[in-house]
Amino acid sequence: MRDLRKTAYETAVKNNLQMSDAWVSKEIAGKEWAFGFMNRHPRLSLRNPEACSLSKATAFNKHNVNTFFDTLNAAMMRNPSFRDGSRVFNLDETGLTTVQSPKRIIAQKGCKQANSVTSAERGQLVTTCNIICARGHALPLAMVFPRVHFKKHML
Structure with missing residues (x-):
């Protein structure tokens, strides 16, 4: 502001x-x-921007975008089954933590302790993958857990 x-x-x-x-x-x-x-101007709001690395910000330019689409077009022309785009999927991954950050609460003035129950240990990062194609077909949500052995209680 x-x-x-x-x-x-x-x-x-x-x-x-x-x-x-x-x-x-x-x-x-x-x-x-x-x-x-x-x-x-009610369409404007004060927001926290997402952090973006310098390499990611500078890599998104006209030359790189054109190169990507030229390569994609060549691959689709080589493989007839990919030409309509229904078999080309986009995967977006998001990291989620297992420890929730507590929401703000209303407490009495002067009271130092305002408790909210949440896990105090360090959280595990779970990768969530959303996969969808241009036609609107989506694969079920995929979750990648950082463990060697899967345990049912993690669901």
Whole structure:
């Protein structure tokens, strides 16, 4: 929210717009302006962005995307059974932890202890795989557990 307020101030200065003395002295837009801006634009929300590595961000460019689709097209032309795209699947993996993070709760002021029962040990990472094709066919959810021996109680 602070970046929004700073950008609003800098934009107002650059465009020689009239602004309050508080903006000028603090060199930042007011909190009331920021809340008003967010209320005027209900489609916007304050969110935490996903972390993305530099290599992943720079690898997604026009050349690499074109190379991928050229290679995919060549593979589909070599194999007639893949031409309609119904046998080409996309797999998306997501890591889930077995330890839940507790939700915020309302507690009495001055009370230091606000308990919520959750597992305190270090959680295991379970990989969940979603597999779907362009026609909308989906395979059942696949879960990869980090154990050598599967135990039924893990389900």
